[in-house]
Amino acid sequence: MDVYFPEKRRSYEQGFAGQKNLRIVxxxxxxxxxxALLSLTVPLGALTSTGQTAGHVQISDVLFALVLLLLxxxxxxxxxxxxxxxxxxxxxxxxxxxxxxxxxxYSGLEAIKSHPGIAFAGEVGVILxxxxxxLESNLHELLDVGKSxxxxxxxxxxxxxxxxxxxxxxxxxxxxxxxxxxxxxxxxATSVGITARVLKDIGKMDTREARIIxxxxxxxxxxxxxxxxxxxxxxxxxxxxxxxxxxxxxxxTIILKSVGFLAIAVILGRSLAGKVLALGSRFRVxxxxxxxxxxxxxxxxGLAELVGLAPIIGAFAAGLVLDETHYRGxxxxxxxxxxxxxxxxxxxxxPVFFVLIGLxxxxxxxxxxxxxxxxxxxxxxxxxxxxxxxxxxxxxxxNRFVVGAGMIPRGEVGLIFAGxxxxxxxxxxxxFGPDIFSAVILMVxxxxxxxxxxxxxxxxINNPAQE
Amino acid sequence: MDVYFPEKRRSYEQGFAGQKNLRIVxxxxxxxxxxALLSLTVPLGALTSTGQTAGHVQISDVLFALVLLLLxxxxxxxxxxxxxxxxxxxxxxxxxxxxxxxxxxYSGLEAIKSHPGIAFAGEVGVILxxxxxxLESNLHELLDVGKSxxxxxxxxxxxxxxxxxxxxxxxxxxxxxxxxxxxxxxxxATSVGITARVLKDIGKMDTREARIIxxxxxxxxxxxxxxxxxxxxxxxxxxxxxxxxxxxxxxxTIILKSVGFLAIAVILGRSLAGKVLALGSRFRVxxxxxxxxxxxxxxxxGLAELVGLAPIIGAFAAGLVLDETHYRGxxxxxxxxxxxxxxxxxxxxxPVFFVLIGLxxxxxxxxxxxxxxxxxxxxxxxxxxxxxxxxxxxxxxxNRFVVGAGMIPRGEVGLIFAGxxxxxxxxxxxxFGPDIFSAVILMVxxxxxxxxxxxxxxxxINNPAQE
Numbered sequence: 001m002d003v004y005f006p007e008k009r010r011s012y013e014q015g016f017a018g019q020k021n022l023r024i025v026x027x028x029x030x031x032x033x034x035x036a037l038l039s040l041t042v043p044l045g046a047l048t049s050t051g052q053t054a055g056h057v058q059i060s061d062v063l064f065a066l067v068l069l070l071l072x073x074x075x076x077x078x079x080x081x082x083x084x085x086x087x088x089x090x091x092x093x094x095x096x097x098x099x100x101x102x103x104x105x106y107s108g109l110e111a112i113k114s115h116p117g118i119a120f121a122g123e124v125g126v127i128l129x130x131x132x133x134x135l136e137s138n139l140h141e142l143l144d145v146g147k148s149x150x151x152x153x154x155x156x157x158x159x160x161x162x163x164x165x166x167x168x169x170x171x172x173x174x175x176x177x178x179x180x181x182x183x184x185x186x187x188x189a190t191s192v193g194i195t196a197r198v199l200k201d202i203g204k205m206d207t208r209e210a211r212i213i214x215x216x217x218x219x220x221x222x223x224x225x226x227x228x229x230x231x232x233x234x235x236x237x238x239x240x241x242x243x244x245x246x247x248x249x250x251x252x253t254i255i256l257k258s259v260g261f262l263a264i265a266v267i268l269g270r271s272l273a274g275k276v277l278a279l280g281s282r283f284r285v286x287x288x289x290x291x292x293x294x295x296x297x298x299x300x301x302g303l304a305e306l307v308g309l310a311p312i313i314g315a316f317a318a319g320l321v322l323d324e325t326h327y328r329g330x331x332x333x334x335x336x337x338x339x340x341x342x343x344x345x346x347x348x349x350x351p352v353f354f355v356l357i358g359l360x361x362x363x364x365x366x367x368x369x370x371x372x373x374x375x376x377x378x379x380x381x382x383x384x385x386x387x388x389x390x391x392x393x394x395x396x397x398x399n400r401f402v403v404g405a406g407m408i409p410r411g412e413v414g415l416i417f418a419g420x421x422x423x424x425x426x427x428x429x430x431x432f433g434p435d436i437f438s439a440v441i442l443m444v445x446x447x448x449x450x451x452x453x454x455x456x457x458x459x460x461i462n463n464p465a466q467e
Numbered sequence: 468m469d470v471y472f473p474e475k476r477r478s479y480e481q482g483f484a485g486q487k488n489l490r491i492v493x494x495x496x497x498x499x500x501x502x503a504l505l506s507l508t509v510p511l512g513a514l515t516s517t518g519q520t521a522g523h524v525q526i527s528d529v530l531f532a533l534v535l536l537l538l539x540x541x542x543x544x545x546x547x548x549x550x551x552x553x554x555x556x557x558x559x560x561x562x563x564x565x566x567x568x569x570x571x572x573y574s575g576l577e578a579i580k581s582h583p584g585i586a587f588a589g590e591v592g593v594i595l596x597x598x599x600x601x602l603e604s605n606l607h608e609l610l611d612v613g614k615s616x617x618x619x620x621x622x623x624x625x626x627x628x629x630x631x632x633x634x635x636x637x638x639x640x641x642x643x644x645x646x647x648x649x650x651x652x653x654x655x656a657t658s659v660g661i662t663a664r665v666l667k668d669i670g671k672m673d674t675r676e677a678r679i680i681x682x683x684x685x686x687x688x689x690x691x692x693x694x695x696x697x698x699x700x701x702x703x704x705x706x707x708x709x710x711x712x713x714x715x716x717x718x719x720t721i722i723l724k725s726v727g728f729l730a731i732a733v734i735l736g737r738s739l740a741g742k743v744l745a746l747g748s749r750f751r752v753x754x755x756x757x758x759x760x761x762x763x764x765x766x767x768x769g770l771a772e773l774v775g776l777a778p779i780i781g782a783f784a785a786g787l788v789l790d791e792t793h794y795r796g797x798x799x800x801x802x803x804x805x806x807x808x809x810x811x812x813x814x815x816x817x818p819v820f821f822v823l824i825g826l827x828x829x830x831x832x833x834x835x836x837x838x839x840x841x842x843x844x845x846x847x848x849x850x851x852x853x854x855x856x857x858x859x860x861x862x863x864x865x866n867r868f869v870v871g872a873g874m875i876p877r878g879e880v881g882l883i884f885a886g887x888x889x890x891x892x893x894x895x896x897x898x899f900g901p902d903i904f905s906a907v908i909l910m911v912x913x914x915x916x917x918x919x920x921x922x923x924x925x926x927x928i929n930n931p932a933q934e
Contacts, residue, residue, distance in 0.1 A: 033746050037743065066765060067762045082751065087752050279501060284548050298530040298531070305527040
């Protein structure tokens, strides 16, 4: 089951991160110092989009903006890591802080939010993230995972979808049905990475509950991506034709297209990727594994977009296909896992994506009581929705609450859905306006923060003898 | 002297590249196969800038364009590597082929040439390249390098500058003086990487000649960057005010600014970089060495641009400062060199830069006799100019021709200068129009191709006993 654990993403700091993982905040000095550094770079970031000097296009603005986002990501990630929380939340929170400096009268960073170069870096970041998630999901183990996991995953998608749709239509009376659909879709997400991390931290990775949770969470990724495809395609058809025919046929078409694309990408990919990589291993120029891996990921992601799906679906399919055996021909790869080849690139671009999501959260909209109330009910729907899925556990004698709790964190997957909701435009308006976006992000944060303590408490209550 | 050798850039394929290096083209199969793959992606690359689907910004166009450029770079690099030539020439040639498909009636790739996302990737690529050159240049060895190297470097800059200016003003009568200046500046470049690579390949790295060549080549980088700063600043002042005062004072100001910036960046950088990296080593989140190294490089590059210098000058200064001792705190860095941290990123972005340079070469302009004649005389000036510098060798009994030949290849440094010339606009016109740009690129290619066989022949003539 080790494949699910995103340890390989953390290859560089593996050694000391693992060792110090369980200490509580021991030394705040470096954080304060990097914080000071960050505050120094804020005015530099403000230079973004100041234009050109005579004759030559300026790129210092983009460079400074990238530095600012990267430092914010690492500082936020570090703080949350020290509080034994998922670092992605720190990236989000620091993005929110930077993005809401306007509340304190500082609007120098507004240009970063819509800078095309930065946005592209973030887009590639999320593509690489889904590629890595795909890499970590072993296809065979995925297919072999018990009926329980499949049932848990299905229930864990259907229940939150319905509840989310319900809460949304209750609170957002004047919004269109596709907004409710998008809210529901965001609620279906489950973050494999965060759950796996928590299970490993509390030493419960080899329990049957953990196996079911992780199997279901990986299946959830696939189901979630299909739902995303359906929802975005429906919204796109509204954007194009003014209204979508809500009949079963177009929805079925999209589902078939998604499943078909995933199937073709996986089947064709398995033989093709192997051949291309074997070919590359006979090359002598440097960087072939990195370049070919990246090209493969980009081509499948791009093809997914061409057939009308989200690029991340293609990236996931690309990652699902590759495994160590494809790299046998590369001597340099003997001691390196695939995830590590792209690790330097993804460790730079993935945080950019999450800080950008944070940047776009309008904190002032959270100060309104209706938004907070909406978000609270979303949280309740999110928790109940995933508790329902524990009914899918067929085995007897297992702790169903643990399974339900393990499915709660929305994590990065929820953020990706929310981000797509905010960047999808229908009739000149984003599907997720600032209020809905903020409420959804708050829900993602609450569920992600709540899961780790909840999970370890529930495990402890169930098996006090093991403690 | 090992520091000068760009072996670390080649870390990934080190093993088998080194081993097979001296075989002649043994197996053309994989190259043909990747060539077929490349031709398949050409239509995909043509999708660049096709716009948006309903509601969501398309990124597949940029992804496909990147894949196309990367495959072209690797294929070209591989071909030249097998012919024992510098891979960078292959990247250039394949870029030229792709960029000139219009000659065969195919114009699908024109959008890539001016795509802002791709251009940004290339710009970051060249910044990383100069950062790596800086990393490979050890500051102490640079300062300790003998008087000969300093003299050789100075002569190797002054003579080609004057000759280049002369040839340019002879052939391009209607061009302004700053065009001649830019041509001269491009002739001053020396490629440390290519010369070091050749010397290592023929096993002459530990000769006194080699030490002088490499010391002078590194000093040439610094002098060349200062000349670049002076030339671009002069041209920028023309672009802004219509004409530049050609008095000694502004030129002195720029030289002082360049030297001052380099000095401050190196002195401040030495203490600052160490502190920031030591700080980062106490962090637990993953990717700190990559992110901090990149941030440091970007900040110094951005600051260079802010004070009116080229960003690559800052990147070089940033690289000059960092060494292994700064990374002592990172356990994960015990077995890794600094160059390797960024290697996956640079091995993707650096080739993009060179393919883009190739893309912008208009082959049809090379079919004109005046351009070819101009280029031929540029080549002669380039060779003679660097032979002059061998007069700077103070030691007796050394082979001066070898030193002169070792300084001939312009390589990536010459391409960078040419690229800046083509992208600097004065009075609505590029300093290097298509004809001049093509002629200069041809000169860079000829000098780079000529140096390796020339160098090994001259070494053989001089010391036949050693063969």
